[in-house]
Amino acid sequence: MSDKVVLKRKLNENEKIAPQQMAFYNHLLKIGVGKEVDRKSMVDAVVADGTLVTRQPPDRIFAYYVPKFAETGLIEVIKAPKEPKAPKADKPAKTPAEAPAKPAK
Numbered sequence: 001m002s003d004k005v006v007l008k009r010k011l012n013e014n015e016k017i018a019p020q021q022m023a024f025y026n027h028l029l030k031i032g033v034g035k036e037v038d039r040k041s042m043v044d045a046v047v048a049d050g051t052l053v054t055r056q057p058p059d060r061i062f063a064y065y066v067p068k069f070a071e072t073g074l075i076e077v078i079k080a081p082k083e084p085k086a087p088k089a090d091k092p093a094k095t096p097a098e099a100p101a102k103p104a105k
Helices: 019-031 039-049 058-071
Strands: 004-007 036-038 075-078
Touching: 004 019, 004 039, 019 039, 019 058, 036 039, 039 058, 058 075
Parallel strands: none
Antiparallel strands: 004 036, 004 075
């Protein structure tokens, strides 16, 4: 599963954001305020639109702007639940008699 992104509100008239950040914002605005979208598919769609111009990996660019979006209350990232770890296999208990012998001096 992938993280989800939700646009919480629209930009105010006096708010300014970076051009790369604006590319992500505009795509989320097309989807709508309050609607969840898969993070990976959103980043891929912004790249496919051609609105994001960068040499760096697009997901890295979005990851850079996530804290900036969050501190202004524009987006919320909903983390995907982690898959449970497989239980560890029980190791047989070793008694002192079963322990390997110490090397002779």
